[in-house]
Amino acid sequence: MKLITFVLAGGRVDELGVFTLTRPKSAVPFGGMYRIIDFPLSNLSHSGIDIVGILSQYNPSELIAHIGSGIHWDIAGRGKGIKMLPPYKGVRASDWYRGTADAVYQNLSFINEHSPDYVLIISGDHIYNMDYNDIINFHIEKNAELTIGFVKVPSKEGYRFGMADIGSDGALADYQEKPEKTKYEWASLTIYVFKTDVLIQALKKNAREKSHEFGRDIIPALMKENAKVYGYKFNGYWGYTKTIEEYFATNMDLLGEDPKINLASWGVKTNIYGRYNHDLPPSMFASTADVEDALLGRGCVIRGKVSHSVLGYNVVVEKGALVKDSIVMSDCIIGEGTVIENAIIDENVRIGKNSVIGEKKITCIGKDVVIPDTIRIGAGCVVWPFTRENAFKEKNIAPGTTVGGEEI
Structure with missing residues (x-):
């Protein structure tokens, strides 16, 4: 079984205001010595996933400098590595990434280069600790075409997320992208495991459309086609950090006698030779x-x-x-x-x-x-x-x- 990963790390996120004016959300400092992207990259490292493409776009210089060769997460060396995948400007302005799905579509060559059986796509700007092998094995056991990671949230917060009704066997009975109102309580983590051929076919179909997002377009299209779409329920800590209040609260979860975020047990890695911590x-x-x-x-x-x-x-x-x-x-x-x-x-x-x-x-x-x-x-x-x-x-x-x- 061969798998590669795309990390969606190019978004600015307007809600974080002045803190994302000069950097993408994934590069925002967190917890004193880290950046937000350190958490999903550390998850990949601990999960033994070592072929990674970083999809960057907005003001990427801090992100590129921070990630470097990937050695700080032990994702560097023979047969493994982190590759930055910024958009390349061709003869038309539309050659820039037009959405999360388009970002992956423009890098089908990265998939073809490695010929994986499965493709893992994750957000680079959430705070959580997960062994991705759990959702990958779930995906394989179910013989799913797409498996989505979900976390439980109050249904009144559903308007902010992709929300799903997950059956007792894990199959998705329904999916709603940021509904005004919903009775569902399982919110998408923006963690997707695809069979490679299913992903490529879905991206090529979507390329002819006007909107190019996984949550808004790819998932509903696969549901409409009755594809085998499953939901993996994650029960650990998840920090969304999309708003000022959430970013603040997630940082505060590092404090106290029994912090919700235990950096030591999570084994979070970072660029220890960055400009803020070298020789201090x-x-x-x-x-x-x-x-x-x-x-x-x-x-x-x-x-x-x-x-x-x-x-x-x-x-x-x-x-x-x-x-x-x-x-x-x-x-x-x-x-x-x-x-x-x-x-x-x-x-x-x-x-x-x-x-x-x-x-x-x-x-x-x-x-x-x-x-x-x-x-x-x-x-x-x-x-x-x-x-x-x-x-x-x-x-x-x-x-x-x-x-x-x-x-x-």
């Missing part, structure tokens, strides 16, 4: 430091207080500062006496002294921002990437305000 010393805690229930990357210098928060690499929290219920990504400096609460702060942000950032609703600060001293930024505010001190015209930024916003 252990974090340093001054005599004035007070740290509780926090996750910190290497190279941090803590002189203030950090409570129930996730910090990336090389973060400085000065004396008298407080970081509470927040996410601070790598290479940030929190000035003396500044209070950060319910905020997400992107990489390379400088915040001056005696400022207050955030309150009850999550405040979002984009990357490469400089905030001057004694600024108060209210709840639910957004500061665009690359905003500088002169953009802060007032000392008090009202809740819900957007600062900056020049085109990047």
Whole structure:
């Protein structure tokens, strides 16, 4: 049995706002030292799946630099490897990827190169721990043409997902793509196992259509043809991280005495030689430091207080500062006496002294921002990437305000 994998990693996801203006969602930092794509790549590594194509499109430079040769996930060497598959521009603009199905269709040569029996297609931007051999073996046992991974969600959330009615034998009785209302509770994980010939035939048929998505087009077409479509029920943790609130909550699931996301037992791998962690010393805690229930990357210098928060690499929290219920990504400096609460702060942000950032609703600060001293930024505010001190015209930024916003 031979299998290859496509990882869908090119989407931006508008709901994550300033954090995906300069990178795809799959490359967004997560958990202090990781990026979101590290989780599905680690799953592939632990599952022994070692022929992988990464379908990238939107602002892929950070993603490409992070993945490199694939050696950090042990997916490199003779007969195995990770291959970046960006769209190639031909004579027509339509040669760019027009959807998830079109992305795979444009790379049929990758399938033909390896001649697999099965093709696994997964999203590169979800947080979960899965042995893909379980769904693959389920697919083979059922002699299915397509098997889809599902997780249980409240039916009221069904409008956000592909929802299914799964029979007692695992066969799909019905599938609805993002229905306005549904009674079903099983949501698609965007994990698909195809028989190769079925996938190729479905993609070639779909290429003649105007829409090219697996959930919206390929799955309903196969259901209409009475193909053997099955649903595999996954009962583990799943972090969707599509909205600011979900991204924040999933990071917070790393904390506590018994975290929902156990990085050690999951065996999550990452690029340990990336620009944020190469040759950094252990974090340093001054005599004035007070740290509780926090996750910190290497190279941090803590002189203030950090409570129930996730910090990336090389973060400085000065004396008298407080970081509470927040996410601070790598290479940030929190000035003396500044209070950060319910905020997400992107990489390379400088915040001056005696400022207050955030309150009850999550405040979002984009990357490469400089905030001057004694600024108060209210709840639910957004500061665009690359905003500088002169953009802060007032000392008090009202809740819900957007600062900056020049085109990047």
